[in-house]
Structures are given as C-alpha cells and as structure tokens.
Amino acid sequence: MKRDALYIDGEWTAADSGKTIDVVNPATGAVIGTVPDAGAAETRKAILSAERAFESYSQTTAADRAAKLHKLHDLILDHQDDLARMLTEEQGKPLTEARAEIGMSAAYVRWFAEEARRVYGEIIPSPWQDRQLHATREPIGVVAAITPWNFPSSMLARKIAPALAAGCTVVAKPASQTPYSGLIWGQLCEAAGFARGVVNVVTGDARTIGAELCSNQAVRKVTFTGSTQVGKILLRQAADTVKKVSMELGGNAPFIVFDDADLDAAVAGAIAAKFRNSGQTCVCTNRVYVQDGIHDAFMARFATAIEALKMGNGLEDDVQAGPLIDENSLAKVEEFVADAQAKGGNITLGGKRLRSRGFFFAPTLIENANDDMRLSREEVFGPLAPVFKFTSEEEVLRRANATEFGLAAYFYTQSLGRAMRVSRALEYGIVGINEGLVTTEVAPFGGFKESGVGREGGPHGIEDYLEIKYVCMGGLG
Ligand SMILES: NC(=O)C1=CN([C@@H]2O[C@H](COP(=O)(O)OP(=O)(O)OC[C@H]3O[C@@H](n4cnc5c(N)ncnc54)[C@H](OP(=O)(O)O)[C@@H]3O)[C@@H](O)[C@H]2O)C=CC1
Numbered sequence: 460m461k462r463d464a465l466y467i468d469g470e471w472t473a474a475d476s477g478k479t480i481d482v483v484n485p486a487t488g489a490v491i492g493t494v495p496d497a498g499a500a501e502t503r504k505a506i507l508s509a510e511r512a513f514e515s516y517s518q519t520t521a522a523d524r525a526a527k528l529h530k531l532h533d534l535i536l537d538h539q540d541d542l543a544r545m546l547t548e549e550q551g552k553p554l555t556e557a558r559a560e561i562g563m564s565a566a567y568v569r570w571f572a573e574e575a576r577r578v579y580g581e582i583i584p585s586p587w588q589d590r591q592l593h594a595t596r597e598p599i600g601v602v603a604a605i606t607p608w609n610f611p612s613s614m615l616a617r618k619i620a621p622a623l624a625a626g627c628t629v630v631a632k633p634a635s636q637t638p639y640s641g642l643i644w645g646q647l648c649e650a651a652g653f654a655r656g657v658v659n660v661v662t663g664d665a666r667t668i669g670a671e672l673c674s675n676q677a678v679r680k681v682t683f684t685g686s687t688q689v690g691k692i693l694l695r696q697a698a699d700t701v702k703k704v705s706m707e708l709g710g711n712a713p714f715i716v717f718d719d720a721d722l723d724a725a726v727a728g729a730i731a732a733k734f735r736n737s738g739q740t741c742v743c744t745n746r747v748y749v750q751d752g753i754h755d756a757f758m759a760r761f762a763t764a765i766e767a768l769k770m771g772n773g774l775e776d777d778v779q780a781g782p783l784i785d786e787n788s789l790a791k792v793e794e795f796v797a798d799a800q801a802k803g804g805n806i807t808l809g810g811k812r813l814r815s816r817g818f819f820f821a822p823t824l825i826e827n828a829n830d831d832m833r834l835s836r837e838e839v840f841g842p843l844a845p846v847f848k849f850t851s852e853e854e855v856l857r858r859a860n861a862t863e864f865g866l867a868a869y870f871y872t873q874s875l876g877r878a879m880r881v882s883r884a885l886e887y888g889i890v891g892i893n894e895g896l897v898t899t900e901v902a903p904f905g906g907f908k909e910s911g912v913g914r915e916g917g918p919h920g921i922e923d924y925l926e927i928k929y930v931c932m933g934g935l936g
C-alpha cells in the first residue's frame with residue numbers, strides 16, 4: 460500500500476528537484492524507503508489545486524460529503540492490517556497499538572461523517588419589523604494540516620475528517636519520520652470518491668513548506684499537532700494573514716495517586732498512561748505523584764508491572780514497548796535521566812539504552828523525584844516514570860498545576876468529594892479520574908495554557924472548520 464510520491468491535484472509526483480528524504484525503521488535503524496523532499500513551489504501547486512477544488516467541493520451537499528466519508532471509513536478498516544504494519548515499520552509502536560491507531564482514525568472519520576449532516580444555522584428574532592435575520596455556517600476554505608510522527612495516522616484523521624465534513628479542502632504535511640501513514644490518505648480519499656485537489660499531501664522541508672502554508676493568502680486555516688515550540692512558530696507566521704488556527708501542542712501530565720486509591724487500578728492506569736507508544740504521546744503521564752501513606756505499596760507493584768513490560772520490535776508478537784523515534788529522542792531521554800540522578804533521584808529500574816540496533820530505551824522508574832529536576836518541568840516524551848511523594852491534597856494540586864502546560868491530568872481516588880474537588884481544581888483540558896486511557900472521537904480533545912488552541916473531535920470539533928455568516932434581509936416592510 461506504500462505510496463512514496465507527493466499527492467498533488469490527484470497526481471503522484473516527485474519533488475521538482477528530484478531530491479528525496481530517507482525513511483528509517485526506528486526498531487532496526489535501517490532505511491526502508493524514501494519520499495520526495497518538496498519545497499515552496501510544490502506547496503504552492505498543492506494550495507492552488509485545493510483552492511480550485513474548493514469552488515466546487517464547498518457546494519456539495521452534506522449528504523454527499525457524509526457518504527464519501529463513510530466510504531473512507533470502510534476503506535480504512537478494509538486495509539487496517541496493512542496500514543498498521545506500515546505504521547509500525549516507520550514509527551516503531553507495537554502492532555497492537557498501530558492497529559488501535561488505525562481504528563481510531565476510522566472512528567474519527569465516521570464521527571465526522573455523522574457530524575457533516577448536523578451543521579445547522581439559526582433564524583434570529585429580528586428587532587425590526589421590516590427585516591429577517593438568520594445565520595449560516597459555511598466551510599472556512601483551504602486548510603493546511605501539519606502533523607507529528609507519534610500518531611501519524613490518527614492525528615491526520617482528526618484534521619482531514621472535520622475539514623472534509625465541513626466542505627473544506629486540504630493540504631497536509633506529515634512528519635518526515637513517518638510520511639507513509641500520511642501519503643496513503645491521498646490514495647484512500649481518491650478511492651472514497653473525493654475529487655482531485657480536495658486532498659493534497661506533500662512531504663519535504665518542514666520550515667519551507669510550513670512558511671508557505673502559513674503565508675499563502677489562499678490558505679484560510681492552519682491546524683497543527685506537535686511541539687509547543689513549533690506551534691508558536693506557526694502561530695506567529697499565520698498571524699500576518701490572520702488565519703484561523705487549531706493547535707494541539709505539548710503536555711506535562713501529572714498522575715496523582717491518593718492514599719484512598721484502588722492500588723491495582725492505579726498501577727494499571729499508570730502503566731497505560733505512561734508507557735503507551737513508549738511514552739511518546741502528548742497525554743502521557745510525565746510526573747507520578749504518590750501520597751505518603753500508599754507510596755511504598757504503590758512503588759512495589761509499579762516496579763513489578765514495569766519489569767513485566769516486553770520491549771522489542773513492534774512487529775514481533777506480544778511486544779508492549781517499542782523504540783523511540785530517533786537518536787535525538789534517545790539522547791534527550793538520557794539527559795533527563797542524568798539530570799535526575801544528579802539531583803538526588805534513584806534509578807530503580809532501567810535508565811539506559813538497550814540493544815545495539817534501533818532506538819530502544821529501557822522502561823525506567825525513578826524514585827525520590829523532586830521539583831528541581833528537568834523532568835518535572837519539561838515534557839520527557841520517553842519511557843521514564845519519575846515518582847514524587849506528596850502529603851496533602853492542597854500541596855499536590857499546587858505542584859500539579861505549576862506548569863505552562865495544561866493538556867491531560869489523571870488522579871486515582873475512591874472519594875466522590877475528592878473526585879469533584881480535584882477535577883475542578885486541575886488546570887487541564889483533559890482529566891482522567893481512575894482511568895489512564897481517555898481518548899475517544901466523541902469527546903473534545905485539547906489543552907489549556909500553552910498546550911494548545913481549540914478542540915478536536917467531539918461535538919465541537921467541526922466548528923473550527925466553519926465560519927458563521929450573519930444575514931440581514933431588509934425591505935420586507
Ligand atoms: N497535543 C497533542 O495532541 C500532541 C502534541 N505533540 C507534541 O509534539 C512533540 C513531539 O512531536 P514532534 O513531531 O517531534 O513535534 P514537532 O513539533 O517537531 O513536529 C511536528 C510536525 O511539525 C513539523 N515542523 C517542524 N518544524 C516546523 C516548522 N518550523 N514549520 C512547520 N512545520 C514544522 C514537523 O515536520 P518534520 O517532521 O519534517 O520536522 C512535523 O510534521 C511533543 O512535544 C509532543 O507533546 C505530539 C503529538 C500530539
């Protein structure tokens with residue numbers, strides 16, 4: 460199924476320069492293929508194609524768009540195994556997680572196939588006898604979508620699906636480390652019946668492509684998932700042409716275990732929220748806070764559960780933890796471990812690279828973590844579980860909220876009163892109570908503070924791809 464060319468205006472092409480980018484399997488370090496290294500000229504072509512296609516696509520009926528999206532949903536599931544295998548080969552996650560991600564992509568497409576037919580307007584009670592007022596919701600226009608390597612399929616689904624449902628056209632740029640899971644959307648959308656130019660996918664130099672997408676007048680919206688650092692660059696660039704933006708950025712999730720928690724549930728939740736995708740998700744637990752009374756019992760069981768994780772090539776059976784995405788990520792995790800050790804942390808498990816080939820880092824448990832460590836302030840994006848002790852509810856809430864991020868937070872308690880108090884006090888866009896895996900297409904996904912702008916999925920997800928038009932019809936006196 461692999462496509463290794465640009466998808467522009469319904470055609471598969473090379474970069475103008477003929478240059479390519481190598482794609483590496485992070486489990487082996489081997490080059491598994493190449494994709495075009497496109498630049499501004501190819502991006503402009505893609506934008507022009509999307510602009511032309513928008514003239515007709517924006518006039519299609521909601522029913523027609525919904526039908527095509529349902530067809531796209533079916534095609535994704537028909538090819539789930541092939542798409543999952545391709546994703547694991549370029550990203551490294553275990554095949555079970557890759558299949559789940561492809562399933563999530565299909566779920567987002569189905570959700571927005573349904574939402575497409577629920578874009579209503581309003582008739583407004585007029586303050587004038589001779590005028591009728593109404594408001595309509597219209598597709599915003601050409602959408603630029605830039606996506607990360609950690610969920611190369613579902614992050615694109617979360618953008619392409621609402622855009623197509625609303626009547627918008629798209630130019631997408633997947634991450635260079637995981638381009639195949641992005642390019643294949645061109646083939647899938649074409650097979651689902653979307654006309655040429657409705658969806659375009661380009662790979663290449665991120666800065667150049669991004670600058671063109673953010674500055675080109677024909678692009679009316681930029682939607683991005685990735686680091687807060689890059690999100691700020693795009694926000695600045697998009698400001699010059701006042702583009703609408705959606706930003707899903709970095710996180711620094713606290714995972715709080717109170718004395719009255721169900722211990723087994725808390726350990727299972729901590730494993731799920733910390734080690735999914737080897738810790739490379741924006742909603743991964745970054746800090747584990749455990750109350751004094753339950754700390755030793757939690758640590759004993761948490762260590763046993765971490766030791767039981769099977770690390771390896773995601774294509775192998777029963778693997779639960781794959782490699783990190785690249786050498787830079789490995790080096791960054793090593794820096795976090797060295798900093799924690801230098802500041803009094805005890806490396807109880809792991810703490811080092813594994814294997815000579817591939818980018819594997821052992822699932823790691825750090826005891827006696829403290830707020831001076833870099834890993835308490837910065838997003839680790841790796842399989843490091845630092846455990847911090849706390850005494851009171853007030854103290855842990857102050858520490859949990861002491862960050863510029865506000866994406867996801869988790870806590871475990873069996874007290875209803877505490878659940879209500881703590882949920883309200885946490886400054887995060889996503890809160891899991893007694894649950895470590897909370898993502899679903901039916902709920903709004905997004906963050907407070909520097910974790911982003913807007914919400915994806917759920918009943919609000921399509922709103923970011925629509926403009927509201929107020930119409931005042933006069934002369935009716
Ligand atoms: N809130 C959320 O839902 C999510 C947040 N994230 C956050 O992203 C980070 C890890 O993902 P990662 O992919 O490394 O993030 P990056 O921000 O480095 O890259 C994300 C995407 O942006 C592109 N990009 C990089 N620099 C620029 C630029 N100057 N202009 C335009 N595009 C650019 C990349 O292209 P290229 O690959 O070619 O460099 C890639 O496609 C973590 O901080 C994580 O928390 C990740 C996933 C979800």
Ligand SMILES: O=C(O)[C@H](O)CS(=O)(=O)O
Nearest residue numbers: 609610739740741742898
């Ligand atoms: O990119 C991410 O980290 C995803 O948003 C995580 S999730 O949506 O799969 O939970």
